[in-house]
Structures are given as C-alpha cells and as structure tokens.
Amino acid sequence: MAYEPQYYPGATSVAENRRKHMSGKVEKLRDISDDDLTLILGHRAPGSDYPSTHPPLTEMGEPECSIRELVEPTPGAKAGDRVRYVQFVDSMYNAPSTPYFRSYAAAINFRGVDPGTLSGRQVVEARERDMEELAKFQIETEMTCPALAGLRGATVHGHSLRLPEDGVMFDMLDRVRKEGDSIIMHKDQVGRPIDKKVNLGKAMSADEAAKRTTIYRADNIAFRDDAEVLEWVHRVFKQRTIYGFKPEATEL
Amino acid sequence: MANDRQKMFAKHMEAKFTKEHGSNKMEGGEITDMVGKYYRLGVDQAPRKVEMKKAGQEIANKRGLVGYNPMMHCGGIPLGQRAITPSFLSGTDDMVEVDDLHYVNNSAMQQMWDDIRRSVVVGMDMAHETLEKRLGIEVTPETINHYLETLNHALPGGAVVQEHMVETHPALVDDCFVKMFTGDDELADEIDKQFLIDINKEFPAEQAEQIKAAIGKSSWQAAHIPTIVSRTTDGAQTSRWMAMQVGMSFISAYSMCAGEAAVADLSYAAKHAGVISMGEMLPARRARGPNEPGGVSFGHFADIIQTSRKTPENPANVALEVVGAGCMLYDQIWLGSYMSGGVGFTQYATAGYTNNILDDNLYYNIDYINDKYNDAAKTGTDNKVQATLDVVKDISTESTIYGLENYEKYPTTLEDHFGGSQRATSLSAAAGSAVAIATGNGNAGLSGWYLSMYLHKEAHGRLGFFGYDLQDQCGATNVLSYQSDEGLALELRGPNYPNYAMNVGHQGGYAAITSAAHAGRGDAFSANPLIKVCFADSLLPFDFTKPRKEFARGALREFEPAGERSLIIPAK
Numbered sequence: 001m002a003y004e005p006q007y008y009p010g011a012t013s014v015a016e017n018r019r020k021h022m023s024g025k026v027e028k029l030r031d032i033s034d035d036d037l038t039l040i041l042g043h044r045a046p047g048s049d050y051p052s053t054h055p056p057l058t059e060m061g062e063p064e065c066s067i068r069e070l071v072e073p074t075p076g077a078k079a080g081d082r083v084r085y086v087q088f089v090d091s092m093y094n095a096p097s098t099p100y101f102r103s104y105a106a107a108i109n110f111r112g113v114d115p116g117t118l119s120g121r122q123v124v125e126a127r128e129r130d131m132e133e134l135a136k137f138q139i140e141t142e143m144t145c146p147a148l149a150g151l152r153g154a155t156v157h158g159h160s161l162r163l164p165e166d167g168v169m170f171d172m173l174d175r176v177r178k179e180g181d182s183i184i185m186h187k188d189q190v191g192r193p194i195d196k197k198v199n200l201g202k203a204m205s206a207d208e209a210a211k212r213t214t215i216y217r218a219d220n221i222a223f224r225d226d227a228e229v230l231e232w233v234h235r236v237f238k239q240r241t242i243y244g245f246k247p248e249a250t251e252l
Numbered sequence: 253m254a255n256d257r258q259k260m261f262a263k264h265m266e267a268k269f270t271k272e273h274g275s276n277k278m279e280g281g282e283i284t285d286m287v288g289k290y291y292r293l294g295v296d297q298a299p300r301k302v303e304m305k306k307a308g309q310e311i312a313n314k315r316g317l318v319g320y321n322p323m324m325h326c327g328g329i330p331l332g333q334r335a336i337t338p339s340f341l342s343g344t345d346d347m348v349e350v351d352d353l354h355y356v357n358n359s360a361m362q363q364m365w366d367d368i369r370r371s372v373v374v375g376m377d378m379a380h381e382t383l384e385k386r387l388g389i390e391v392t393p394e395t396i397n398h399y400l401e402t403l404n405h406a407l408p409g410g411a412v413v414q415e416h417m418v419e420t421h422p423a424l425v426d427d428c429f430v431k432m433f434t435g436d437d438e439l440a441d442e443i444d445k446q447f448l449i450d451i452n453k454e455f456p457a458e459q460a461e462q463i464k465a466a467i468g469k470s471s472w473q474a475a476h477i478p479t480i481v482s483r484t485t486d487g488a489q490t491s492r493w494m495a496m497q498v499g500m501s502f503i504s505a506y507s508m509c510a511g512e513a514a515v516a517d518l519s520y521a522a523k524h525a526g527v528i529s530m531g532e533m534l535p536a537r538r539a540r541g542p543n544e545p546g547g548v549s550f551g552h553f554a555d556i557i558q559t560s561r562k563t564p565e566n567p568a569n570v571a572l573e574v575v576g577a578g579c580m581l582y583d584q585i586w587l588g589s590y591m592s593g594g595v596g597f598t599q600y601a602t603a604g605y606t607n608n609i610l611d612d613n614l615y616y617n618i619d620y621i622n623d624k625y626n627d628a629a630k631t632g633t634d635n636k637v638q639a640t641l642d643v644v645k646d647i648s649t650e651s652t653i654y655g656l657e658n659y660e661k662y663p664t665t666l667e668d669h670f671g672g673s674q675r676a677t678s679l680s681a682a683a684g685s686a687v688a689i690a691t692g693n694g695n696a697g698l699s700g701w702y703l704s705m706y707l708h709k710e711a712h713g714r715l716g717f718f719g720y721d722l723q724d725q726c727g728a729t730n731v732l733s734y735q736s737d738e739g740l741a742l743e744l745r746g747p748n749y750p751n752y753a754m755n756v757g758h759q760g761g762y763a764a765i766t767s768a769a770h771a772g773r774g775d776a777f778s779a780n781p782l783i784k785v786c787f788a789d790s791l792l793p794f795d796f797t798k799p800r801k802e803f804a805r806g807a808l809r810e811f812e813p814a815g816e817r818s819l820i821i822p823a824k
Binding site: 092093165192233243 | 286288292649653660666667669671706709710713717718726731732734
C-alpha cells in the first residue's frame with residue numbers, strides 16, 4: 001500500500017485548507033508573468049541574467065562525493081545563482097495562508113528552500129530562480145489573495161491591523177492599491193517604486209476568503225470547535241512534557 | 253463559562269481607538285469594528301513626536317550635525333502612517349505616550365533598575381562573631397546602633413578612621429543608606445527605628461511570621477549604595493563599595509586597630525561569605541559581574557517586587573505587577589540593551605503591562621478557576637488543586653482560547669498587540685500565571701505557558717519571530733526534565749538558564765508565574781526572604797509595591813529619581 005501523507009488533523013474547512021497548502025494541491029487562480037514577478041520581487045531588472053555567485057556546477061570540477069551523486073542540485077544551484085528572498089505577509093482577517101502553512105508548503109513541496117516563520121511575515125530564501133518558482137506558485141494559487149496578502153520585505157504589521165474600507169490590507173509603505181476591481185502593485189517588496197503597475201488580479205470576496213482561509217477565527221471557524229486539532233495539540237504537549245521527564249514513559 | 257463579561261480593556265481601547273489624541277483623528281467608531289481608517293498623518297499627529305522632532309531640529313542647528321529626523325524612518329516615509337495612539341499603564345487610569353515607556357525617556361524605569369543594581373544584603377552575624385569570639389569585644393544593641401549610624405555616614409562616601417580624606421557630597425548621594433533586619437523580635441525592639449526594617453510593620457501578620465521563621469535569630473543589613481556610583485560603575489561594584497565602607501565602619505564603631513588581622517575576617521564576610529547579591533555572576537560568554545540583570549533569577553525578582561505584602565488577597569495583581577516590572581527589566585533593559593541593542597524591545601515589553609489586555613485574561617482565568625475548582629484561585633494552601641497535566645491542560649486551554657478570541661472579536665486589541673510576540677507573551681503569561689495560582693506550583697504554571705504557546709501557534713498559524721518561539725517549541729520538554737539543569741525549579745531559573753538566554757518577551761512572564769505560585773499560596777516570599785525584606789522599604793526612591801504606577805509616573809514626568817548631577821553642573 002502506497003504511503004499517504006496525512007499532513008494535518010481536523011474536521012473543519014480550516015484544517016482541510018491546511019492539508020491542501022501542505023500537500024501543494026492548491027487551486028490555481030491567476031497568472032503572473034515572469035517579468036511582472038521579477039519587477040515586484042525587486043531583485044533584478046526584468047529580462048536580465050541571474051547574477052551568480054559561482055560558476056555553473058558543471059564547470060566547478062566538484063570532488064567525488066556520494067552525497068553530490070545522490071542529491072540532484074536545484075536549477076538555481078546548478079547555475080550558481082545568488083541567494084535571494086521572497087517574503088509574504090498574510091492578514092489575520094482570513095487571508096488564505098498563514099506564516100506556518102506557507103513554511104510547511106515551501107519545505108514539503110520545494111527543494112533548496114530556507115523558510116523562516118514569524119508572526120507577521122514568512123520569508124523563503126533560496127537560489128534566485130528556485131525562489132522565483134516558489135513565489136510564482138504561491139502568488140498564482142489559492143494560497144494568496146492579492147488584497148489580503150502581499151509581498152513585503154519590510155513593515156509587516158498590517159497583518160494584524162483592521163482592514164481599510166477598500167479591503168486591502170494596510171501597508172505602511174503603500175505598495176499595493178485597489179484600482180477598479182483589480183489589486184495593483186506599484187512598488188517592489190521593499191517599497192521602491194517600479195516602472196509599471198503590476199496587476200495582481202481580483203481580491204477574493206469576504207465569503208471566498210472565509211472559505212479558503214487557514215486561520216481559525218471566532219467569527220468564522222473557531223479554534224475551540226475543531227476538537228481533533230485541539231486533541232492533537234494536547235497530545236503533542238503531553239508527549240513533549242513526559243519525554244523530558246521520563247523518556248521511557250512516552251506513548252508512541 | 254461565558255466569556256461575554258465586561259472586558260477590562262474596553263475603556264482603554266475606547267480611549268485609544270475611538271477618541272482623538274493629539275491630532276490623530278481617531279474619533280468615533282466601536283472597539284469591535286473590523287474596518288479601520290488610515291490617514292497617514294505622520295509624526296505631526298502625536299504630541300510627543302512633535303516635541304521630539306523640534307528637539308531634533310534644535311540639536312542639529314546647535315551642533316551643526318544632523319540628528320533625530322523622523323523622515324529618515326523608512327525611505328522618507330515616517331512613522332504615523334496609521335494613528336499613533338497613547339497607552340494606559342495596566343491597573344491604572346494613567347494614559348501615557350508610548351515613547352515615554354522607553355527606559356531612556358522614563359526616570360522611574362531607570363530608578364527601578366538602579367535600586368536593584370545598587371542593593372546588596374549583608375550578614376551581620378559573622379562580623380559579630382569575629383568581634384566577640386576573636387577579639388572579645390562585646391556586641392550589644394547599642395553598639396549595633398552606633399555601627400549603623402557610622403555606616404550611614406560612611407556608605408554614601410563619608411570618611412571614617414583616616415584623617416584628611418576626600419569625601420562625596422551628601423546631596424549627591426542622599427539616596428544611599430543601610431538598614432538592618434532580623435527575625436529576632438527582641439533584638440529588633442532594641443534597634444533604633446531609623447535603622448530598622450520592621451518586619452512586623454511592613455508585612456501582614458501571617459507573612460511576617462513566615463519571614464521571621466525563615467530568617468530566625470540572624471541579623472542582616474540591607475545596603476543601598478549611591479545611585480550615582482552604581483551608574484558610573486556597574487552592578488559588581490555594589491558589594492565592593494559596600495564591603496569597604498562596612499569594614500571601615502566596623503573599625504571605627506568598635507575602635508579596632510585598622511591593621512589587625514581580624515579586619516580581614518570582617519572584610520571576607522562583607523565581600524564574600526555573608527553577601528547576598530540580587531543577581532549572580534554570568535559566564536564568560538555573557539560576561540557580567542553580580543548584580544546585573546542577566547543574573548537576577550525569577551525567584552529573586554519575584555521577591556524584589558513587593559506587591560505580595562500589599563494585596564495578599566489578590567494573587568493575580570501580584571503576578572501582574574511582576575509581569576510589568578519583569579518585562580521592563582528583562583526585556584527592555586537586559587535583552588533589549590545589554591544583549592541586543594536598539595530600541596525595539598520596548599514595544600514587545602509594553603504589551604505585558606499596558607491597556608489591561610493581559611489583566612483581563614488573567615482575571616477571567618481567576619473566575620474560571622474559582623468556579624470550576626472550588627475557589628482554588630483564592631489565596632491559600634488548603635484550596636489548591638493538584639498540579640497534574642490534566643489540570644494544566646484544562647486551565648491553559650481555556651485561558652488561551654479566551655485570549656485568542658478577544659483578539660478576534662476586538663480588532664482594536666489585535667491592533668494594539670500588533671506583533672505575534674506581544675500576543676504570545678500576553679496569552680502565555682495569563683495561562684501560566686493562572687495555572688500557578690490554582691496549583692501553587694511554578695513549574696506547573698510554566699507547563700501552562702508552553703501549552704498556551706502550542707495552542708496559539710495552531711490557532712493562528714503563527715506565533716512570534718524565529719528567535720521568539722523556537723524556545724517555546726521545545727519548552728515543554730524542559731519543564732520537568734530529569735536532567736538537573738534543564739529541569740530546574742522555576743524560582744531558580746533566570747535569564748541565564750540555558751534556553752532563556754535570548755528569550756525575548758518571556759522572562760517577565762516567567763517571573764510572574766514564579767510569583768503567582770507563591771502569591772496563590774499566600775507565601776511571604778518566593779525564593780529568598782532576605783531579598784523580600786530588603787526591598788520592603790519606603791525609603792527607596794522606586795516604590796516596589798506598585799511598579800506599573802511608578803512607570804506611569806515616570807512617563808508622566810512626575811517621578812523624582814535619585815543620583816542627579818544638577819548640583820555639580822552649570823544651572824540652566
């Protein structure tokens with residue numbers, strides 16, 4: 001019987017969405033061109049070569065090494081790309097993703113990534129083209145609502161602030177705006193103006209966001225109502241506590 | 253249990269988010285509103301920022317070198333893109349500018365740490381034994397009074413024994429003094445009242461009996477060297493300054509020969525054998541001498557704060573005052589300045605002692621515990637609930653979910669605690685303190701803290717920043733660890749406990765849990781009765797019975813600190 005990863009407990013839509021994010025089986029909702037992605041990431045000019053920190057691995061004359069033989073380098077590593085970042089901020093008002101689930105999604109489904117998880121933001125560092133692959137995936141799929149989530153290299157406290165009247169998560173650096181039905185980005189991740197406005201697509205409706213979110217909230221799916229998740233957290237807590245006290249008494 | 257009770261933070265949230273302060277345009281609306289308005293008014297909306305901006309400009313003009321300029325904040329975009337709102341010190345009605353809760357801007361905060369750093373407890377018995385048994389000098393209450401009079405001259409920097417000595421100006425060191433205390437009521441009766449910390453007077457009767465029983469017939473000095481000395485040197489200087497003046501005072505008061513060998517015994521007792529520092533020395537990688545904040549154990553800190561002798565019937569209040577003081581010392585001063593640098597830690601720390609958000613959570617827990625566990629949250633020892641994992645699980649879960657739902661139902665509280673680390677500290681301090689009060693067990697409280705962290709992380713899919721919550725992922729495993737250093741009793745842990753060395757936003761909470769366990773039981777002290785008595789003294793500039801009120805006075809510029817230099821600088 002093939003192994004079927006279970007990822008996460010819970011019987012609610014939030015738990016189900018968490019499983020989706022972790023599995024990588026998420027719905028694609030929009031397209032972003034490579035040039036637009038490059039613009040908003042702000043690491044290099046669209047169309048320019050990837051700056052590298054070392055020659056391609058094939059030209060490096062690497063030593064014989066069983067690990068090198070066993071592990072296929074990522075495209076970015078093969079090419080010698082520098083390490084760059086993408087950083088997402090997700091509103092606590094039902095943004096589809098949350099920092100931990102972005103990190104789990106990255107670590108489970110992508111290679112060569114270094115996810116960092118904080119309360120207001122989630123950063124992934126990787127070789128530049130590998131990072132872009134992940135960024136494109138997360139931006140284009142149901143993991144991201146352009147109004148409730150965004151790329152922000154700095155000033156991320158909008159995640160916990162009340163939504164403005166237009167429903168676009170507060171951004172101190174005013175990188176993102178609503179124009180008509182679309183959410184546009186006119187500055188890059190760290191707030192530098194970019195040459196053209198990048199259309200990130202339509203915002204999710206409040207109902208859709210509530211349906212797709214991975215955050216428990218009392219006004220949507222309350223944490224206290226997901227009995228299986230609570231039971232699982234309690235089990236983790238108990239196991240860790242007992243393991244420190246008397247490892248042999250830990251229930252497996 | 254219904255959680256639709258009157259929220260203790262409501263009044264403060266209304267003042268912050270529905271009433272204009274300065275010209276921030278925060279007028280109208282409800283604290284439950286999900287939608288906010290953002291006017292991007294910059295720093296000119298806030299009175300204190302305006303004052304600071306003007307000062308920055310004046311300084312630049314005067315010295316010909318630029319300085320504070322809020323437009324340098326983030327690529328020309330200053331703070332204040334959302335409303336800059338004031339805060340209330342929890343447990344008070346004092347509204348302050350948040351900038352004034354940085355310790356640089358708050359003389360009360362500075363003085364709290366000054367008063368701790370410059371304090372040391374010194375035994376008297378070893379010196380008395382040396383005098384009596386070795387030298388045959390009689391020690392009586394009269395000689396002790398004479399010695400204490402001498403030392404109150406010498407400790408601030410007055411010369412004794414040697415002629416033609418330089419001395420410190422009394423008006424610069426007027427905060428320096430020494431008093432004694434003892435568990436021996438008969439001896440205490442004979443001591444001049446100006447020199448005595450009267451345990452019977454300062455503590456409720458039951459606590460006084462506990463403390464006297466713990467101290468017994470021994471006698472101790474609570475010495476506080478001058479703030480100005482401590483500020484110019486460091487915490488390790490405290491015992492040295494004290495010991496030199498103690499030694500000289502013994503020589504003078506008991507007419508000893510200045511060079512006789514017994515002086516070395518007195519010196520050894522005062523410098524080493526009979527000294528209780530507030531904080532232990534730190535290892536080389538965090539090298540600090542004694543009496544620096546990284547060495548102040550949670551038990552010592554819980555004893556330094558004096559709320560337990562003023563509101564013994566309210567253990568939650570005791571814990572909350574310790575949270576406030578602990579977040580200030582451990583986060584703002586120790587981790588924020590000594591260990592890290594920068595100004596950011598204040599924002600974390602204030603979440604623990606402003607706007608009654610944590611207070612509301614803890615008082616809710618008290619009601620929950622009293623309802624479910626037969627008044628186990630009331631002060632006492634017979635009413636405690638047994639510290640089991642099931643009890644920890646129940647109380648911590650209820651507490652955490654209640655607090656999480658407040659953030660979800662009151663978006664203004666989420667906006668006030670806009671960082672996950674702030675929320676995590678508040679939620680876990682409430683949960684941990686509640687478990688500690690109910691069980692009378694600090695490590696059970698610590699266990700509740702860690703469960704709260706796990707629950708918070710799963711509920712919101714986020715917790716603190718990397719360095720914040722990595723300790724919390726493994727914390728449960730060290731609560732009751734069989735390995736002696738990891739499994740240490742909470743009272744004996746401190747900022748130098750292995751996992752807590754860079755544990756931002758946690759240590760005030762840990763100190764609170766320590767105090768909560770003992771306040772819940774009605775104990776007179778948490779770890780050390782000598783330290784508890786040392787700070788039971790209204791002559792100290794900082795009032796350790798109500799630190800949060802003192803911080804408010806500092807922020808409102810009403811607090812009068814010690815160690816000022818105005819006497820010796822040109823008048824302005």
